[in-house]
Each structure stands twice: as structure tokens, then as C-alpha cells.
Amino acid sequence: MDKNQKAYLKELFGSRVNFDEPERVLYSHDVAAIPSLIAPLIGKTVPDAVVQPQNEEELIELVHWARKNNIALTPRAKASSGYGGVLPVKQGIVVDFFRLNHILSIDKKAQTVTCQAGVVWEKVDNALAKEGLTVNLYPSSYPGSTVGGWLAQGGAGFGSYQYGWFRENVVSARVAMPDGSVCVFTGADLDLIADAEGTTGFIIDLTMKVQPKDELHIIAIGCPDATDLQQIVEDIVKADLPVWSLVFINPKMAEMKNRAPLMEHNGHPAEERVLLPASYVATIAFHKKEATLVVAALKEILHRCQGEILSERIAEHEWKDRFKLMVVKRLGPSLVPAEVVIPLSRLGRFMAEVDNKINQPVVKEGTVVRKGKDGKPEVVILGFIPADQRKFSYNFVFSLSLSIMKIAEANGGRAYSTGLYFKSKADKVLGTERVARLKAFKNKIDAAGIFNPGKVIGHSLMDSAMRIASAFEPLIRPFGNHVITHIGESKRNPSLTDIPSDVVWYAYSCSQCGYCVEECDQFYGRGWESQSPRGKWYWLREYLEGRAKWNQAQVDTFLVCTTCELCNLRCSTALPIEPSWMKLRGLLINEEKRMTFPPFEMMAEALRSEGNIWAWYRKNRADWFPEDLKDKHGPGHKAPAMYFAGCTASYVEHDIAMATVRLLDKAGVDFTYAGKPENCCGTPMLVAGKWDLFADIMRKNIEVVRQTGADTVIASCPACDMMWRNVYPDRARKLGIDYNIKTRHYSEILSEKITSGEFVFPANTMQPVKVTWHDSCHIGRASGVYEAPRELIKAIPNVHFVEMAHNRENAHCCGSVLTLIKEPPVAADIGKTRLDEAVEAGAEKVLSLCPCCQVQLRVAAKKKNMPVEVVDLAHLAGNALGYDFPDPNPDVHSQWGVFDAFISLMTPQGFSKLMGTMWPQLIDSMPFGMGPVMRAMGRIPGALNLMKPMFPVLFPKLLPMMLPKVMPVMLERVADLIPMPDYMREQMPELMPKVMDSLMPHMIGDVVPLVTPPMINYLTGKTK
């Protein structure tokens, strides 16, 4: 792609086009791990650019332009498919449909929904649920795949027993055609778009049939072999039972699921293991109103065959985990897929033949389609063979997927889909007539082959290779069969790498399903894969295989994770994602001494000298404490519990701390407060990767509690709570420090007292107000406190409580603190996403108890002009008790304003601007008499330009010697640029040199190119 073409795309898409190589690599693949022997047949698949149209007009304009410039366009939704459909085999442009993700309308009467192609199933279904509707069927990739992707790819899933293949449920699709027109496809014409993978047009939006949402009843049945299972399903079909969905797994899959790791929290299992019998396990879903009929009929059927109804616990578990099949990948860490469709009448034989011919553990999931393509029942079998893609033997195991395909074909079956790899099977997958129609249509509308070249129809090197491999399948099979497969996690690190061995295993275990993508605030704040957990795991694989290298931008993608932990819950493979990023922070920053976010350096120095991150004095830490409570709860009072206020409540949002102690006092809690000796809890240093400093702070804080004699810490700040409750115990154990401190959040104490009747809010005359609750990640997902704050809110008179759409463990993160520090504009966007939900819920106030969330939400609300007020929960509850507290907003905005300005200053651009204000002093400060030499060179035309290549070498050496000399003037300039409060300005001479010492070695490489031209201008007299 040439410069002009890039410029055009930049103009059309702005920040929604990406040319960065590492980013483009993340858009070059799908879920499949291609073996090394096959990859060369596919060729290079890194696109020249990735674009994200946000409306139809942009998409159409792109199509016109690409056609004129003969540039290939490859559509990509969530890339959860595995047939190579999203691979840009002719490079060109990947068109990411992520931003075309709106639900356009719901027609309750006609029972249809119209939505844009890029919307994820889960989102559509949630919107339908509000109207009492639900989708007819969905793929088991429901949390991470799109409606447009399923129509383009074709498929069956949950609900297919009743509703068949997805295409049959689509009423119409609006499509961008290769000539730039928009056509609506309905009825039989949908055959030209469905399963065509974007080769004939890009789906803009579609209308599909939906159904009333009725409660489901789930039954699990077990039976010993596939022939029995076939018989049972045939009987269910014959009896015409009103079943909605019927899926099953084979005994090997049941065994693997029993062995798969459980989801973890703080290093411990966070779910119960439900053991499955080593048999075929079918999960049958039907509407509750039909339960009596279906259950009675099932019992009758099972009576006649070798089958039994399994426990409700198994049924519930299988249903709850229906999207998380990929957890077995943890035992691979790779899976070789084999997906086929077979007639139900051949299920028993097919399974027996696979067992017979394939000498590898084949784990399978089956989906029954009652009325298949020829009107008869058929079964989609998704098989996986555990393997390790890092080994050469993976190539041989991979070849067994062809063996499974052959067995299916011999039993009247076919491949599931075409994509890039199975074009040669298109006649069987789609039918000869449909293929002929598709070919004719493609020739007519896109003879140049701009739209998704190389897919579904036509021929390529890949097809020839597939044909040859198929012909020689019996000869290749023994190689695959002789590979010794090790099943189970092995966290031994075979490659010599700095990455911790468990993280290496997880990187390869990630199924690339994408469930984590849309819900990660870093992804939806920026919109690029590199920010999502999926993208980071893929990048790690690239790194481990020597194709990627660390740079600051990559380090930053790991650092910027807000630690919200939402991805841990969503992961189809139960990966401890956030803890893995946490490990990398320690590795990258503490061990390898790479650069953390510059503002953390300022915080670190403030923390070292004064124990807080806001650069206040320690002597002011306890200023907020109410005078009248000093004797009863203040420093020196002995009590079983100690209130820990944390930095932000102590110095910025005083109302939180004041209101908390008022509430605890009113509730009759005996507590003390340490006051000045208290330090920051250390969360900022933990996430900054500055772990040595974190350990120092932790030690100091544990000592503070010891000094008070308390055995319990009461926190108001969720991050402090998380430290005392989860992180300190773990780190203290590792460092051999005695730790027997309990942690309570004030909301837990109060809600208990409300429940027991010990604490009651008096009637008040407060204006009735509608509020909603923001579950802060660190009190919710990290510490599991969801209900206590809600009970407290509900106990306050005149307060009407409404939930936001994402609540409790699904709550979205506010975006703080990491995003706010790294990229304030992105933080404002993420904050707005959260506040939009509050507005949607009709709330006037968003209540929260986290000081950091409140800073972030207040700043976002102001920047985005949101019609909602952010209020601290304790503040509101304290008001209800008759107390007044200072309005924290002025302090938040003024103190944040200073930080914001420092964030801009501590960038290469910021530093070069600062240096531009002091050229005379900088030149004079050069050592070895270089200043006069430079000035003299400036007078010789062209001399400094000749010296330019030396500057990147010279500056890093000179700057450490120059900085101490220019520091006084630098401090003056900083004070001119950033109006600071007195306490901060007074500390700058102490803080600034240390911050510069930490940052400059990392930043100088980026600063030099920015300062060189203005320095030459100054020396040559062009500027003063």
C-alpha cells in the first residue's frame, strides 16, 4: 500500500485505521493454530491495514475506493471461526466490523430483531430479554461471536434442534455489494450471502426471527455408548417431543472436563468441581411449561435403552458451562479440530469408526439438528484432539482431522464449512446447485475478486494440497496415530524465556475465542485487539516464537490493564488472566527495570518521602478527622479494629473518610484510627510493577496496625480493602512476615447491623432521589462484596434504588486509575460508558464507595458533560443521619488538574516542550566546555546538521551531567507551566530530580529527535 493510499485511509477513518505492524499481526489469524507444514501454503496473511467503519457510508466509500485501487477487502467480525475465512490471504485491508454493533429495532409483534452485523449474540439477547424475547438459536460462542459472522460463516448451535441452521432464521440482510450499492437479500436469495463468508457482499445488518423468552428446563442424560445415544435421540425425534436444544459430549470429553483446571481467584479454585460420569452426556433443554410432558416421555424412552437421567447438579452445571467447552484446551495446550456433519442414523457407526481408526483421544461435542439440510435429523460433531502446537508432531496429529472427515464422508456426512481450507468440499457442504449459483453471482458482481479473495469457492494451492492429503490419508494416518500425546498442564518451561512458565502455558492454552474482548475496558476504550486479553496472549506467542520484541508500547499494554478481573470470569478456558498480567508487571518493571507509567515515578517519590501518592505532607494526613470523635476513635484509642482511610480519602475526597467514621460511630463500632503513621496501601506501586517499594510500604502498614493493637482493619477504599484482605496476606506469607489481620469493609459491618436491627436510619426529610450503584472492581470481583452496599442503600429512607445493566460480577470497570494515568482521553470514554448505563437506568446519582472510581467518574462526568452526579455512598448515608460533609468536587478537579498537567509533562513531547523553554541554560550546562563549542558550530552554516547523527549518542551521556545544573531553572519553568498548590511546589526540589533520574534513561531516545530541530534553531539564531 503506497503513501497516498495510506493517507486516504487515514483521512477516511482517522484513529480507526491501523498500519502498525504488531497490531496488524493480531488481525492476521483466527482461532485455528496452523501447523508449520501447512502455513507456507497459505502465505503471508498480515494485512496492510485494518479499518473499522462506524457506519454504512464509510463502508460504502471504502468499497468504492478499494475497487478502484484493486485492493482486497477481508471482512472480520470477532474471528472466532476456524476455517480461515478472516485471513487476508491477499493482504490488503481487513475490515473489522466491531463498530457496527448496534441493535437497530425490535419488533415485538412480528417477533423479529434487526441489528448490525458486528453485534455479539450476548448483547442482542440481553436487549431482547428486556422485551420478554430471546433469540431462536445461538452458537456456543455466544459471549464472543457476532450475528453477521454466523450468517456469513453458517452454522448450528443451541436451539438448532428446534430451529435448524441459522440461515433459516434470518428474514433479510442488508448487504454492501462490491460495486458499492446496498442490496437487501430475502428468501431464497439469502443463499447468495449466507455461508458465503463475505465473498459476495458485506453484511451491514440483518433481521432475524426471535421467540418469547420462556424459562427453560434442563435435563442431563447419560448413556454408555453412541449407538444407545443415537437410539435415544431417534426416539425423541419420533415422539415429536417439544425439545429446543439437544447437545452431547463423548466420554473422553467428560473425562477431560473432569480433569480440566477450575477457575481461580487469588490462586484458589473459585468454583466447585462437578464430576461427570465417563459416558455420553446429553444436555436437553425445553420450555418449563412442557417439562411434565417431556420428562415423562424421556423416562419412558430411557427405560427402553441403556440410559439414565443424571443429577440436577450435573444438568445445571453443564448448562451453566455450556459456553466454556474450551476449558479442555488447558490440557493440550492446543487442540486439533475436526468438524463434520453426519446423519443421525449413522451416529453410532461414525463414533465407533473414529474410535477404531484414530489412536488419539478425540474429545467430541455433538449438536443435534432435528430437520437437517435434507429434512432428516443430522448431527454436527465438533471433535478435538489434544496436542501441542509447539512440537513438530502437531503436523501429524493435525492430519488426523482429514481422517475424521473421511470417516464422516463414508457415513454420508460432510465437512461443516468451507472457508479457506475446505473449498474443495464446497459441493458437499453447500450443494452443487448452490455452488454454481454462487460462482455465477460472484463472477457477475466481483470478477476482480476484491471481496474476501480465496474463500468458499475457487481453487488455490491449499485445495490441491488438501486433495493430495485426502488421497494419501491412509498412509499419513499412522504418523498421527503414533504421536504420544501428553494430556494435562505442564508448566515446565521448555523454551528459555524470561516469561514465567505458567504464563507461557496459558498463552498457548488461550483458545482465542474472544469472550474477553468486548468486555475488557481497555479494549472498548481503544478498540484495538492489542489491548484485549486475547490480543495479549497472541502477542506473547509471537514473542515466544521470536517474531515479536518488547518495546515500550507493548510493555504499556500490560501495565494499563485496570486489574478489573472481568476477563477472568469470562474466559472460556478459565485462564487467570489478570494475575498473569500482574506477574508480567513484576517481571518487566521490578526485575527487568523497564519504564513504568511516568506519573507512578512521581507517586513513588512522594510515597517514599511522605507516605502518600498525592504529594501532600504526612503531617496533614489526619486533618480530616472529626474533632469531636478524636477521644473516642482517634489516634491513641485502643480498639479491636483500626479504620484505614487510604490516601485519596485522606487528602482529596475527605467526605468519604469523614462519613465512614460517622457511620461506624453511629453503628456502635469500637474502632481506632492511626492517623499520621498510616501510609498509602501500596496498590499504585503494585500495579506500577514497583514491587520492592510495595513490599516496604506493606511492612510499614502492618507495623502500624501492630502498634495500635488492633487485629482487624476496616477499610472504606476498595483498593485498600483488597490489599489488606487478599494481597498483603499472600505477599506477607511469601516474605515470611507474620500476618494475622482480618479485614472488613465498613459496608459489611453496617449491613450486618442493619439486618440484626442494631442500626436503623431515622426518618428524614431528604428529597427523594433515584440512585444506582457502581460495583467497584476491587470490592466486587476482587473481594466478593456485592450485597452489603446494596443493603445499606436500600435502608436509607427516601432513596429509590435502580440497577445498571451491568452489575455485580458483570459490572463494568470505571477505567481508573491506570487509564486515567496513561491516557486521560481514553479514561473519559471508558468512564462515559459506565455513566451512560446510569443515565439509561434513570438514576440521578451514581453511588460508589471507591475514592479512585469517584475521581475517575467525576472527571469523566465533567469532561463528557453527563447529566448524573457521582456521590459517595457513606456521604449519602451520613447525610441521612443528619451530617453535612464538604463537597469533594472542587478538590477533586483542582488536584486532578495538577496531576493531569504532570501527565502531559512527563511525556517525550512534554519534556521537549519544557526543554524548549530553557535552551540558554541547557547549552551553558553542557560539560567539557561543549556549550561554547555548540554555539560556535551554530554560527557555521550546516555544521550542526552534520552533527545531527551524533546527538542520539551524545545526549544520553550528557543529560545526567546537565540536569543537576539546570534543575533550579527547570523547577521554575515547571511551576510556570503547572500552577501547583504550595505543598507540592515546596516538595518539587526534592521530588523532581529523582523523577527525572528514573525517567530520563528510558525516555531520552524519544526526546532527542523532538528536541534536536528546536535546539539547532536556537543555536543558529533562528529562534531565541
Ligand SMILES: Cc1cc2nc3c(=O)[nH]c(=O)nc-3n(C[C@H](O)[C@H](O)[C@H](O)COP(=O)(O)OP(=O)(O)OC[C@H]3O[C@@H](n4cnc5c(N)ncnc54)[C@H](O)[C@@H]3O)c2cc1C
Ligand atoms: C468457543 C467456540 C464455540 C463455537 N461454537 C460454535 C457453534 O456452536 N456453532 C457454530 O456454527 N460455530 C461455532 N463456533 C465458530 C464461530 O464462533 C462461528 O463461526 C461464528 O459464527 C463466527 O462469528 P464471528 O463473529 O467470530 O465471525 P468471524 O469469525 O469474524 O467471521 C466468520 C466469517 O464471516 C465473514 N464475515 C464476518 N463478518 C462479516 C460481515 N459483516 N459480512 C460478510 N462477511 C462477514 C468473515 O470473513 C469470515 O469468513 C465456535 C467458536 C468458538 C471459539
Ligand code: SF4
Ligand atoms: S483485568 Fe480488566 S482491564 Fe485487565 S485485561 Fe482483564 S478485562 Fe481487561
Ligand code: SF4
Ligand atoms: S483469554 Fe480466555 S476468553 Fe480471551 S480469547 Fe483467550 S480463551 Fe478466550
